[in-house]
Amino acid sequence: MLKIWGRTNSVNVQKVLWCCDELSLPYERIDAGMQYGRNHEPEYLAMNPNGKIPVIEDGDYMLWESNAIVRYLAMQYGSPANNLYPDDPKVRAGVDRWLDWSLSTLQPADRPVFVGMIRTPKEKRDMAAIQAAAGEAAKLWQIVEAHLKGRHYLEGGAFSLADMVIGAFCRRYIELDGIERPSLPLVQEWYARLKARPAFQRHIAPTLS
Ligand SMILES: N[C@@H](CCC(=O)N[C@@H](CS)C(=O)NCC(=O)O)C(=O)O
Known part of the structure; x- marks a missing residue:
């Protein structure tokens, strides 16, 4: 069975868990990172020399970098029914640009x-520093807002890895109490579509920590 190393309150682990759920892919998850440690032990560093989470083990295949992991899972275990990483080069490159932009x-x-x-x-x-940083983040969410004009999802007219990865970050911004945000009606509508997905509710919605 697929093994996922990483604590569930990491956004980069959450993306991978969300992806597995969308693909109906069973997995075993092992806590690692922050209070759980493990990620600086030699066995872990042998899997990921960066000492970061997440890492996956799929049989004897190991992979680190969350966006590479979700691409791999979608290519290896995806089907036309979920189509998280569409084959069409222009749509796929569009998805890739959001994944790259997220990092x-x-x-x-x-x-x-x-x-x-x-x-x-x-x-x-x-x-003051937090609100200044929130102001910088707001400029980026205004880019997403402008892109969503006339679209229900970020790329290709259907839910994809792009929505998953950007959506995982959106949860941490749009629902954060105590910061000022501009009005982002299209982001809010798109976010409501993501929130309706059971996999979002399981892995992304839980309280931030
Ligand atoms: N670009 C990497 C970033 C990995 C990363 O920075 N992970 C953080 C958690 S979000 C981490 O390992 N922090 C150290 C820790 O949890 O101990 C990815 O997307 O996988």
Whole structure:
């Protein structure tokens, strides 16, 4: 059975769990990272020399980097019924651009807001710095807002890996109490579509920690 290493409150692990659920793929998950440790032990570093989560083991095949993992799972276990990573080169490249953008652009902007509001005790929060970071994140969500005009999903007219990966980050921004956000009606409508999915409710909706 597929093995997934990583704690469930990591956005990068959550994407992988969401993907498995969409594919109806059974898996065994082992806690690793932060309070669970393990990710700096030699056996773990042999699987991922970066010492980061998630890692998957599929038989004797091992893979790290969450976006590479969800692409692999969709290619290896996907079907025309779920079509998370469409074959058409233009649609696939469109999906890839959101996955790349999430790593290069969205995650670095999201991180100070998430860490500031969720992983920093209230009395130690620098609210001015957090709100400034939220302002930078807002500029990125306005890009998503503009892209969603006339679209129900990010690419190809149907739910794909792009919605999953960007949606996992959206949960951490759009539902965060205590920060100012611009009005993002199309993002909110798209997010409501994602929220209706049982796999979202299982893996992405739980309380942030
Ligand atoms: N680009 C990597 C990032 C991996 C990463 O930074 N994972 C974080 C959790 S989101 C981690 O391992 N943190 C250390 C820890 O949990 O101990 C990916 O997408 O898989």
